[in-house]
Amino acid sequence: FLPHLVASMEQVEETYIMVKPDGVQRGLVGEIISRFEKKGFKLTGLKLFQCPKQLAEEHYKDLKEKSFFPKLIEYITSGPVVCMAWEGVGVVASARKLIGSTNPLQAEPGTIRGDLAVQTGRNVVHGSDSPENGKREISLWFKEGELCEWAPVQAPWLRE
């Protein structure tokens, strides 16, 4: 049993979180950012952004063949979104849990979608589904120089 192997399993991950246009329109930006901030993850990128169609299509390229794809692209480009990059050990899966199921009616109370939304087509927030997609999506939505490297003062109070 080698403790350093356990440490190396605790990989720092990055995830791309986005408040979708309905979340912005409904005034839920602060509420949604708060959920991740209070949990203890590190914000490394943040901007309000009007998404061009081409970027929305690239972001959701795996869903290209789905019947809802055109409506999804229309939804995501219908108004500004809030783009965020968050960093931390286990942040990808944890953020998905904080967000809740894709269908807000099935999302548990206490999750963002469970508390704040009622329909799949208006589910207020996006979160990457794997560490690989976290990296891919952050590089898609953020340009060089838009991300910040910083050391939160609370770090020793979050992890021993």
Ligand code: UDP
């Ligand atoms: N979506 C939809 N209808 C569906 C499934 C998905 O409109 O039947 C939309 C919804 O906004 C969802 C997004 O497409 O959040 C991406 O779908 P995915 O299955 O990746 O869900 P997520 O990862 O966002 O929970």
Ligand code: MG
């Ligand atoms: Mg997804």
